[in-house]
Amino acid sequence: MNAEIIAVGSELLLGQIANTNAQFLSKQLAELGINVYYHTVVGDNPNRLEDAIKISQSRSDLIIFTGGLGPTKDDLTKETIARVVGKQLVFDEAALRSIEDYFKKTNRHMTENNKKQALVLEGSEILPNDHGMAPGMGFEVDKITYMLFPGPPKELNPMFLSYGGPFLLKSLGVVERIESRVLRFFGIGESQLETEIEDLIDNQTNPTIAPLAGDGEVTLRLTAKHNSLDVANQLLDRTEAEIVKRVGKFLYGYDSTSLVNELMNMLKTSKLTIASAESLTGGLFSEELTNLAGSSAVVKGGIVCYTNEVKEHVLHVKKETLDTDGAVSSSTAEQLAENVKKLLKSDIGISFTGVAGPSESEGKPVGTVYIGISYLDQPTKVFPLQLAGSRQGIRARTVKYGFYYLLQLLNEQKN
Numbered sequence: 001m002n003a004e005i006i007a008v009g010s011e012l013l014l015g016q017i018a019n020t021n022a023q024f025l026s027k028q029l030a031e032l033g034i035n036v037y038y039h040t041v042v043g044d045n046p047n048r049l050e051d052a053i054k055i056s057q058s059r060s061d062l063i064i065f066t067g068g069l070g071p072t073k074d075d076l077t078k079e080t081i082a083r084v085v086g087k088q089l090v091f092d093e094a095a096l097r098s099i100e101d102y103f104k105k106t107n108r109h110m111t112e113n114n115k116k117q118a119l120v121l122e123g124s125e126i127l128p129n130d131h132g133m134a135p136g137m138g139f140e141v142d143k144i145t146y147m148l149f150p151g152p153p154k155e156l157n158p159m160f161l162s163y164g165g166p167f168l169l170k171s172l173g174v175v176e177r178i179e180s181r182v183l184r185f186f187g188i189g190e191s192q193l194e195t196e197i198e199d200l201i202d203n204q205t206n207p208t209i210a211p212l213a214g215d216g217e218v219t220l221r222l223t224a225k226h227n228s229l230d231v232a233n234q235l236l237d238r239t240e241a242e243i244v245k246r247v248g249k250f251l252y253g254y255d256s257t258s259l260v261n262e263l264m265n266m267l268k269t270s271k272l273t274i275a276s277a278e279s280l281t282g283g284l285f286s287e288e289l290t291n292l293a294g295s296s297a298v299v300k301g302g303i304v305c306y307t308n309e310v311k312e313h314v315l316h317v318k319k320e321t322l323d324t325d326g327a328v329s330s331s332t333a334e335q336l337a338e339n340v341k342k343l344l345k346s347d348i349g350i351s352f353t354g355v356a357g358p359s360e361s362e363g364k365p366v367g368t369v370y371i372g373i374s375y376l377d378q379p380t381k382v383f384p385l386q387l388a389g390s391r392q393g394i395r396a397r398t399v400k401y402g403f404y405y406l407l408q409l410l411n412e413q414k415n
Helices: 020-031 046-057 079-087 093-105 112-118 153-173 190-196 198-202 229-250 259-270 284-290 308-313 321-326 330-343 389-415
Strands: 002-008 035-042 061-065 087-092 118-120 125-127 136-141 144-149 177-186 206-216 217-226 253-254 274-278 299-304 348-354 368-375 380-384
Touching: 002 046, 020 035, 020 061, 020 153, 020 217, 035 046, 046 061, 046 079, 046 190, 079 118, 079 144, 093 112, 112 118, 118 136, 125 153, 136 153, 144 217, 177 229, 190 198, 190 206, 190 217, 190 229, 198 206, 198 229, 198 321, 217 229, 229 253, 253 259, 259 284, 259 330, 259 389, 274 284, 274 330, 274 368, 284 299, 284 389, 299 330, 299 368, 308 321, 330 348, 330 368, 330 380, 368 389, 380 389
Parallel strands: 002 035, 002 061, 061 144, 274 299, 274 348
Antiparallel strands: 087 118, 125 136, 136 144, 177 217, 177 253, 206 217, 348 368, 368 380
8 A cells, every 4th residue: 555645734835833744644654564655745725735636646545634624714625635536525423522522621612613623524434533623534435545634743643543543454454463673773874784784675575674864873663564473573583683693783772762761771770870071062961861860870970171171170181181182182081081980989981072163173173072981990992983064963973972882881791
């Protein structure tokens, strides 16, 4: 089944709101094994919407509409679809009672135009709106399945999960279980990862493999279908094992986790404390860690050492080091990590120093970064990086690399 999502609303074209509905629906449809080939956005204009529907009918066998189901005159989605597919609009009594109850519960006056929201296309299956007024609906005409959802995400998301997804599975006659697993990677680019597993992607059938890059990370979503949940998971396990054989050193977690979450869990499990000395990152590392609940058990503290004076007089970096090697150097990162660990009496000290831009510093180019890690009584490690991007991007990626190197170190100790 090939799907198209048509979002209706001039506010989307004007950039007043983002089309998060299409993102949500695409993700949900992918997990159901349905291909989404087109996203269309149309303003509140019946003629342009009619044109969009006709184009969609020529290339898609599932068309999903979001928005335009409200009570105002510019809410014309239902009326336009009814005209194109040759169906009548009729009042759904259950939907009308639900709307009337909604107004009573919220102690608001119901105007006559709100009844319009109870109009549905004749013969459609009603998708109840548990979080608003306008119901959704689904029906089939000439082997094309149509689904209509309200625009507000707080209404659409639960409606799809509770009613839209089951409607689709029933329409498809799906008896297979669909299981997905997301593998999360860091320290490898999307193009390199795809190159390493190119043959697996080219020959994918079941499970399917979908790469996705974002926020300096790469994810692979594996999706398997089978009547048996156990067999579906076995299919996922086999594919994951082959991927891990090739790029496992970059794999750090699964599904909705993050680098900072994985690090926090490992620090808690290992009963280790950490302290940070941040020049380049200006406190971003500490902020991300302390945003997590329970961080007080592992975070001893952090020092933002933006100037050489603070590096020298607070964190005791040797003056000759700063004069000879500079603040942006391996030796400075090493001393910062060791000294902040000692000063704050933690098990781990981590430091960040570098050039975020917009111009070079100490003769070193933008993107030059050093991350120092001092772990218990072991020799301090310094990780040099050369990053590209904006000032904000370099700082954010530096913090992620800090989490990543710490995870690697702790995993090495565990093994």
